[in-house]
Amino acid sequence: MTQTLQEEATNTPAHGATEGKREWLKYISFSTDHKVIGIQYLVTSFIFYLVGGFLATLVRTELATPQSDFVSPDLYNGLFTVHATVMIFLWIVPAATGAFGNYLIPLLIGARDMAFPKLNAVAFWMIPPGGILLMSSFFFGAPGSGWTSYPPLSLVYNKVGEAIWILSVLILGTSSILGAVNFIVTILKMRAPGMVLNSMPLFCWAMLAASCLILLGTPVLAGALILLGFDLIVGTAFFNPTGGGDPVVYQHMFWFYSHPAVYIMILPVFGLISEILPVHSRKPIFGYKAIAYSSFAISFLGLIVWAHHMFTSGTPPWLRMFFMINTMIIAVPTGIKVFSWLATIWGGKLRLNSAMLFAMGFISMFVIGGISGVMVAAVPFDIHVHDTYFIVAHLHYVLFGGSVFGLYAGIYHWFPKMSGRMMNETLGRVHFILTLVGFNLCFLPMHKLGLEGMNRRIAEYDPKFATLNLVCSIGAYLLAVSTFPFIFNALWSIFKGEKAPSNPWGGLTFEWQTTSPPPHENFAIDPMLLIAPYEYGTEKAKEIIQAGPFLATAAATEA
Amino acid sequence: MNIPGSITTLLIGILLTVTSIWYGQNHGLMPVEASEEAVLIDGLFNTMMTIGTGLFLIVQGTLIYSLFKFRRRPGDDTDGPYIEGNIPLEILWTSIPAVIVLIIAVYSFEVYNSIGGLNPMDHSVAHGHSTQQIANMPGAAIAATLPEETTAPQPENLDNATGDRSPAVEEAVTQDPATAAVRDQSLPQRKDSSAMGSTAPRIGPTPGNVGKPPDYVINATGLQFAWLFTYPDTGIVAGELHVPVGKEILLNISANDVLHAFWVPEYRLKQDAIPGKQTELRFTPSKVGEYPVICAELCGAYHGVMKTKVIAQTQDDFDAWLKEQQVASNPNDLKQTVAVNPANQAPDEFLAPFIQDLGIDRAIVQQLHSQHAHSSAS
């Protein structure tokens, strides 16, 4: 099969070869092409990922020894605050929704672009200024109240940095709202004929669920930040207790968005995993409907669990129980997904390439975060571990072991489609192993640190925690090193990589039936749903895979 | 290969269960259990660890097994079997986690109830003067002498004009002169409304102690970057928390500037200190020893050094310490300070006598006071 695909790839006229020289310019322009915007999102957010990672290594350098001896305590607070903000608002959210959402959704549903291309470009172009603004705060005393920015501390500590932080997050939040509107309309209105909701690729379900969360949650965050800004700049007292305000109300508003934000960051990645596993396992996804609907179950439940971040704060007893039970129930739809993925793999013919390794690594690491997630939902236990390194470990298993592993899987899987070139497999495997080892070395010991009594957001800690912290720091450096083979691989492959066939993995969704990269407006003919997205192991699937990029060549309408 | 599949499955199942149960009990991840609450919370944690270990092994085992067993053999370009799902199996793995989660939820609820999380504080006990009067008799058989909530309400408790319907209750931290001396008086303190039910966040009395006043009431005040403990019945102010073991302690927690959180890992208990709103933690220390008191909520540049000790002593040692302290600090002096001081005095001035107690560097304290002044100015 691979040979036929390669032949066919060389036969297909290399599109855009004449304009190749100026090609790159469109990636820094106000392009309305969803593929360009998707790649713009991906590259921009990855650059911010490197920035956030750099900040993290500085944090881990400070924590390599128990004393506060590397940066000033003020700068230290700035480092972890900006690290978290960058990773959430400038890396995972824009990469998971912006990059993959924009690049994949029109292709997956057989549309030529997003519903509102200009709005889409506007949404993207808010990201670089928002990010640069945030980074500029280091020149004015970086915000030091954590990414949660709880008042009253955020009202009195590094005020200029705090104001910049608020403005920057408002800009990034607005961008994410604009994106969400676009995804919902596109998915609901622009599907190819024959594609009903229940035959959509699962990534679309996940994006639909995540976009609903963005629309419901982000405005509440904006409200909280605007009020916080008033308290900070003009001295109102919405949250400031010296004027009779209530700091706990801020926490409610903040987490009303920021817990769903976890699902905004993980649901699209769940979607990516549901796309990647069947292709490389050569088996249909196991339990399509269960996976599809569980995304919505998660997103609904995700809206009514926010106060589990406040079990030791101003939350009355009965409310703690309410939020505890809701939070625990989320384990059920999440478990459905995990077991369905395992069943998809089970009995398949696994092609253990980089994309598949990262996808399996995703399941493995995410499950650890999921288990500790149920634990911290239990109020009595959370009263012990809240605001400790146990939480730091938990959240990184969800957001790094989960989201980032999944994003890497997505990049390896769709890189040939996006660039028209294959990535190097050996470097990909090196990248995977370094990431897996570095990640666990860095974050696994943190569980123990937290349980034993190390609180988070501190520059200085009890010397009895020194050894484990050193291990964590070494893991963090390894993690930093692990990105080098990836960056080298990506850059090298873009220019020198082997030319990618239209369907290198033998996928069934529409994007694999057009060229790599797809032409402008994706398809030469209007795609029709010929086969459900995961019918691997059927004769029809074989035919379609062998037909080549028929959606991009007008002659092949009969396929 | 002659072993039937079902026996292999059974063996794996038994091995899995045994490993999980063993690890759930022997993980060695927690510090000493030094309070009665800690034992209950660890029981819950061990159960969750057992279930978690089992789940972890199932998922990782499946992944690793698949990695070897199902990897594509060279030259094999065919697809896997066409299996789209299996409804009974899906029902199984929906309902089993649901049942597990329910069990954990019920168990957590039980533990939460047993550590006193569900018991709204009796306002006549928690607030106002009655607490102090009762607590003035250390170690006395208090339950019998406890006045009914409805009888003889303290005048302070009824300062709200709406009278009996929703009497606003002054919080204990505002009532005690010793605590008032270290509190930032410019900060309006919210009142608790008893008719609205228990709104203040708290861990209350354990079910067996409902309606009884705690053996000792101690007020904890968090300020950047230190804890101050005041003993309302004796007027003692200390930088370290002294408690007798085996006695129920009520900690009224307040904050002077920003959020802090009182945490003793060995007690497994944590409660935020919220400026303008008193919070409460009621617990029983069970082991003699010294344990760290850690501020767990980010409170500024020196959050990491905001720690002190809880010193859990036998009743005799504790009584001796109380006596010693009472001789050392004349409560009358303190009351005078209160009368003279209030808000116009900078915190470092009225804190000066206690700085040595705080267990932090004088340099740091000075450094942070500029910040504190800054914060109260805004």
Ligand SMILES: [Cu+2]
């Ligand atoms: Cu949450």
Ligand SMILES: [Cu+2]
């Ligand atoms: Cu603190």
